Amino acid sequence: MCFVVFAYDCHPEYLLILAANRDEYHARPAAPAHFWEEAPDLLAGKDLLQSGTWMGISRPGRFAALTNYRDPASVKPEAPSRGKLVKDYLLSSADPLLYINSLDASREVYNGYNLLIMDQTGMWHYSNKTGQSLKIIPGIHGLSNHLMDTPWPKVVRGKDHLSLILKKHSETVPVDSLFELLSDNQQAQDQDLPKTGVSLRWERLLSSIFIQNEAYGTRSSTVLLVDRGGIVHFYERTFGKEGQMIGSDIVYRLPAHFISPVLPKSF
Template sequence: MCLIHFQYGEHPIFQLIVVANRDEIYDRPAEPAHFWEDEPEILAGRDLLEMGTWLGISKNGRFAALTNFRDPSLPKRPRSRGEIVRNFLKESVHPSEFIDELAKMKDCYGGFNVIVGDQNRLMHYNNIFDEKNEIFPGVHSVSNHTLNTPWPKVVKGKKRMVEYLKNNPGQVDIDELFEIVMDREIAPDEELPDTGVGLEMERNLSPAFIQLPHYGTRCSTVLLIDRVGNVTFVERTFNSGHFKFEKSFRFKIQK
């Protein structure tokens, strides 16, 4: 993933609300969200090169999502970041313990942020800063730096999500949530970060929804977990910026 907005613990109906975009090279093979044949407890899309994933949930309510850390000067690392999400979803270890073990291997992976937990607890870890955070109730966002770094897409998306949830304390509209991450407006130059990719690329990567000739937003996901454990998972797939199809799943968390 390259952008994750989420509400945790404050909404009267939904304990967790996630709205996220996955940005990737268009020709990297992947499967849309499904329950995996080899790991039938996992609901997630799947990267077919390394067989990991960027965002998913298990039938027992374990949730994980990952973004890359943008810094072209960082060296390549031997292990795929997508295995981090996969491993958390298939294991039963406590989120804090999982991160402690992950931190011991932080240099095996390229730069990343990962959110792990369930409806009762969420944790964040960034391997570049070796930064572990317990996530407190509220609206949060992570793109390609660290949790709640005020990049334009983070600030704008968080504000829209806060306002929408404040104005809709009851049931939420999934289409309205998707609109938060469909924003294609390029941020003003004076608001752009300097991540080492050059000004033109910073502009191109500044919208929530990215559309470049060979790279961009491949899918968007809305995940809802209500306070009695009902899960709604909706994924929209795009091809070169154009909508292709939607997949929806609903189930109740198994204790």
Template structure:
């Protein structure tokens, strides 16, 4: 993912709400969210190049998602796929803290990233660039291609719009609107991440369209107090038009 906004215990009826965009090279093959045949309790999209995923949920109420950290100087040619970290956290049984600590022990082997993990009771994050592992208090959090809640224009704007959208639940249309926001940041507010100013401009909206690269899918996850989960995902073509939509609903397995 390249933009994730999470409402963690920030709504009285929905303890987990996630709105996220996955940005990727348009030529990289992937399939929309589905229940994996080789991991039947895992619901996630799948990267067909490396076999992992960028975000998913489990029948037991687990959630995990990853963003890359944008800094060309930290590029690691030949590093293993970070998508396997998300998969392993979703299929494992450790609590959020133990899972993230285990990832932190090996994160130097990977290109820089941020990983959010919830075991259904706690939500935590590991930032590979800082080495930190910490649990998050109830609230609304924004994550893009830097550390948590870095005040990039699109992160600030998405968090603000997310807070408004929370107040409109169960109507969820406002979440898709914030994920489809393609307004670039003013040049004087562009971050400096080591890419050209032209690319900073292309990458500055929530919804990205750039040469050979862009927002491939948008996802909304809603989990209510009864454990009812709705996982809704839109896949976008190279023109930014909806190519497909999938909706999965399930109830978190009792006793997990």
């Protein structure tokens, strides 16, 4: 994943409203979101090189997503796949904070990442670049290839767009409005670009929410809604090199244990 905006516990109808884009090299093989044969309770896309995933949910009521932390100077070519971290959390029953604490011992082994995890008790962000965890408070948040809510142009733009959607729709949130947010290909002005160690050409290319490039770009867009009754609404679109949609929408609706019997309106 390279871009995630979400509203957590701040809408009358939904506990979570999330819109995310996965950007990756087009040559890297991946399967779209599906229930895994070897893990029937896991709904996620799959990296066919390393068998991990970038985002997923599980029927027992767990969610996780991972973004790359962009720092080319510190990349370790032989580092293990970070997609395993998402898969391991989703398939475990570990307390989220205990799971995060367990990652600290291996934080130097992996290339930089941000991990969002969630269960019935709450939602957290962890980055191995800082070694710190953050409990997500109710509100609108954004995450790209730096830290939580870093005000990169695409993050600010996405959060502002999501805020407008929620102000306009106090009840049912139209899924198409969230996919429209994710299709925004406007690049930032040069003076507003972050300086992450890539070339100016790449900073420009990576500054839009939706990225189109023959070699690297937005491969999939995902909208995830968890309503106050604990029902998960999962939508995904996949894209080719020219930014064209491939196939039709992938849609899943499933009950999950996202509602605590003690705290019925929050995780």
